[in-house]
Amino acid sequence: MGCIVIATANAHKVEEFRALMGKQDVDVKSLLDYPHMPPIEENGSSFRENASIKALAACNYCDVPAFADDSGLEVAALDGAPGIYSARYAPTAPERIAKLLKALEGKTDRRARFVCVIAIAVNGEVVDTFEGEVRGRIADAPRGEGGFGYDPVFIPDGYDCTFAELSAEEKNRISHRAVAFRKAMEFVEDQMSMLDNDFL
Numbered sequence: 001m002g003c004i005v006i007a008t009a010n011a012h013k014v015e016e017f018r019a020l021m022g023k024q025d026v027d028v029k030s031l032l033d034y035p036h037m038p039p040i041e042e043n044g045s046s047f048r049e050n051a052s053i054k055a056l057a058a059c060n061y062c063d064v065p066a067f068a069d070d071s072g073l074e075v076a077a078l079d080g081a082p083g084i085y086s087a088r089y090a091p092t093a094p095e096r097i098a099k100l101l102k103a104l105e106g107k108t109d110r111r112a113r114f115v116c117v118i119a120i121a122v123n124g125e126v127v128d129t130f131e132g133e134v135r136g137r138i139a140d141a142p143r144g145e146g147g148f149g150y151d152p153v154f155i156p157d158g159y160d161c162t163f164a165e166l167s168a169e170e171k172n173r174i175s176h177r178a179v180a181f182r183k184a185m186e187f188v189e190d191q192m193s194m195l196d197n198d199f200l
Contacts, residue, residue: 003027007040007058007068012148017069019172020181029062037061047071047084051119052126059121067184071116071176073150075100075138077109086150097142097153110137114154116176118184128187132179147171 002025006017009031018028031037040057044050047070054068072086082089082100090096104110113135120127135157142152144164151163156174163171172178 003064005058005062005064005066006030007054007066020178034062047115047117048129051117055119055121056126060124065122067118067120069116069118074113076111077107078103093149112136112138114176116180118180130180130183132176134176
């Protein structure tokens with residue numbers, strides 16, 4: 001059984017990715033399993049650059065294949081903010097949501113999208129990146145107890161409920177992270193020989 005490291009210490013993301021991987025025959029670790037790894041400086045100017053930085057750092061430190069995602073919320077009326085700064089928009093998730101809703105006061109355009117880019121690094125290099133998105137709108141107030149981050153205020157197109165009101169199974173079927181992950185897994189399955197069977 002191969003081993004892969006998810007380049008995050010975010011327990012919520014680890015849980016989502018493990019659910020997405022299902023019953024794949026692979027030992028899934030995360031940076032929670034490598035507590036002494038130095039912090040990764042996410043100094044890229046795009047989701048793709050930051051995902052690549054994280055995947056490569058984890059691959060080099062842990063000496064196994066690694067993948068990382070960089071994701072965030074882009075709001076049309078805010079010129080794409082908070083974007084790559086989504087996790088740093090304010091100190092806590094409730095504060096980030098409050099700041100976002102405050103910035104949207106008086107604006108009728110509530111369109112938004114969640115974006116996720118996954119980078120895969122093997123043998124000290126990034127081999128490819130994969131993007132997923134889900135479009136929707138921002139609710140007037142937080143709703144729901146599930147999910148994390150901006151989920152309580154994001155209503156995906158075709159739904160009347162927020163991500164935080166969906167079941168984990170439904171969210172994992174339609175989310176930006178799920179779309180990017182499916183593309184990444186298709187690549188891995190197609191490129192098994194190139195990746196030395198290190199993944200699945």
